[in-house]
Amino acid sequence: MTQSSCQEVNKYNQKLTKNNKCITTFKKIEGQKPYKCSVCSKDFTSSSYLYAHQRIHTGEKPYTCSECNKSFTCSSNLCRHKTIHTGETPFKCSECNKGFAFSSNLSRHKKIHTGETPFKCSLCSKAFALASRLRIHQTIHTGEKPFKCTVCSKAFDRSSSLSRHQTVHSGEKAFKCTVCNKAFARSSTLFHHEKLHTGEKPYKCYLCIKAFLYQSKLKEHQRIHTQEKLCVCIVCKKPFADLSQLKIHQRIHTGEKPYKCSLCTKAFTSSSYLHHHQKVHMGEKKKPFKCSVCNKDFTHITPLKIHQRIHTGEKPYKCSQCGKAFNQSAILYRHKRIHTGEKPFKPFKCSVCSKVFAYSSTLCKHQKIHSGEKPYKSSVFNKNFASTSYLYTHQRIHLGEKHYKCSICSKALISSSSLYYHQKIHTGEKPFKCSVCNKAFNRSSTLYRHRRTHTGEKPYRCSVCSKAFTRSSTLSQHKRIHTGEK
Incomplete structure (x- = not known):
């Protein structure tokens, strides 16, 4: 093939790509999602998005990081991951100074401070800042859990939860604290852990000026002021701000302990208790947190x-x-x-x-x-x-x-x-x-x-x-x- 003919082919391919992008944009405007996943029935605006999504179900991860050999289902996730090694976070939040690798992540984060929740559930009227959060929430009503672990068959309502769960089997902890060398499976967990050393609490209550490390803890605290206690134990009538807390509490009455240690068969009511217990077998200090006054040790x-x-x-x-x-x-x-x-x-x-x-x-x-x-x-x-x-x-x-x-x-x-x-x-x-x-x-x-x-x-x-x-x-x-x- 001659150089001129090669140039003609490249021009044609560029034109075709441009047309495909226009079609995809048009479908987004019209709200059309003609490409459906045969496994979980999720819809997409383009075949490329569907193809990338299907890798979640197949487990295929063709994009590998040259630094740590971690693999990803799509190139965009690899690009995001690489910022961990470079430490680059050019997009800063003007409210809490938190840095982000991408402007889209910063835009989503800003809604935490504004309190904007435009996406409302039609079944229970609960509102969310992101459409993706609303979709995840709706699986609570449908009970749908399309993302299944290939090792233990445990099912999840979102792919990110499955990814986090898989680190339990792999034992991978790629994110290490530079202060105490503690390692974590997720960068977000490391981010919150580092605040323990700095003492930073970015989420402040506007009613009593009390500050919190996590946004979820701030939301729970605010219910003290509003007297909102949606979740009540039917056995002892104790109220809880969160459904997950109620479920853990109810195990006290039922005696259920679903989290079993594989090394000594000891069982626990929550995964966090099991996690602390496993440190005993791993040789880590059982109670690493010490009171500076009386030297009493604590597990957390x-x-x-x-x-x-x-x-x-x-x-x-x-x-x-x-x-x-x-x-x-x-x-x-x-x-x-x-x-x-x-x-x-x-x-x-x-x-x-x-x-x-x-x-x-x-x-x-x-x-x-x-x-x-x-x-x-x-x-x-x-x-x-x-x-x-x-x-x-x-x-x-x-x-x-x-x-x-x-x-x-x-x-x-x-x-x-x-x-x-x-x-x-x-x-x-x-x-x-x-x-x-x-x-x-x-x-x-x-x-x-x-x-x-x-x-x-x-x-x-x-x-x-x-x-x-x-x-x-x-x-x-x-x-x-x-x-x-x-």
């Missing part, structure tokens, strides 16, 4: 922050009835029952002494009293305990550590629970009343033991001489007669 930063309020005296949760403040929302929720007269729901009963509990985990701890199981051993004092909290409290007695100080009388105590009950001496609060003699107590466990004086119940029996006792501590003292222990 959230319980550490709650714990630190004991030392600072911060009580952000206030009762609207009596003005009393608390350092945890759960304690406020329990306190409100004093005003409403509502009895706490406790579906888990001990088969030995019939004591009831709100949580299956609390019942498990309690049952160790009857079984005598004490798996936690002190390496210093050669004594065994039923739980880690009892072990830590016991060690503080010998070490003389008393990090929990009363803000009223400056008395120091060895545990947060001891401080909590001590403070009731100053307030005079005794919300737990005996229905027989009207005697009041500052804690439910004391009331429960007191009731045995009326019923004559003695659930703690000696395995040697069959003598029975009202308290487990009295039984422990009695056993020393048989063992000769002083």
Whole structure:
């Protein structure tokens, strides 16, 4: 073929490409999507979009990164990925200074700050900032999950969720924190993690100036002001701001633990609990977050922050009835029952002494009293305990550590629970009343033991001489007669 004929062919191809682009643009304007996926029935304006989409179902990833060998279904995704290695984010948000590799991503992000949600669901009237978010939401109503994992057959409502899930099987964590070297499967998770080091909280509540690391947490918080509690547990009536939180909570009542560890068969109610547990097998520190005041360790930063309020005296949760403040929302929720007269729901009963509990985990701890199981051993004092909290409290007695100080009388105590009950001496609060003699107590466990004086119940029996006792501590003292222990 001559040079002139080659040029003619190139001109014809360019003209054809231009015409195809015009046709695609026309279809977008008219709203036509004639190309349908045979697997998930999704429609597209052009055959090239359909062809690229079908790779999600086939698993084909022809575009490979030369830096890290990660593969992608389309060239545009590869281009976006390459910005991770270059670090280039030229498009900055004027509100929170977050950087983006593409202007389209910045445009979508800006809607978070403006609150613009033009795309409304016709079934439940929920509104979204993006049409793609609306499409994903609608699968909740249809139950459609077209994206299936080829390894474990788990199905998802969106391709991005499938991609994230697949990293569980591959173990791939390409995104590493430059401060603490912690690795993540997603760049977005790394982005949020890095804010833990900087202390940055870009999502601010306009009503109380409280700031949050995640937009989702801000939305949950704002429902405190609006009193919007859409998701209520049908068993114990506890309200939740989010459906996913309610589902996890309901497993407390059902006892369901769907997340099983493949190494030790231990099961958990949520994937995050399983993730923290697996660090034990991986050799990572079980509790990496330490309190700077009392050196107590935590598995996650959230319980550490709650714990630190004991030392600072911060009580952000206030009762609207009596003005009393608390350092945890759960304690406020329990306190409100004093005003409403509502009895706490406790579906888990001990088969030995019939004591009831709100949580299956609390019942498990309690049952160790009857079984005598004490798996936690002190390496210093050669004594065994039923739980880690009892072990830590016991060690503080010998070490003389008393990090929990009363803000009223400056008395120091060895545990947060001891401080909590001590403070009731100053307030005079005794919300737990005996229905027989009207005697009041500052804690439910004391009331429960007191009731045995009326019923004559003695659930703690000696395995040697069959003598029975009202308290487990009295039984422990009695056993020393048989063992000769002083």
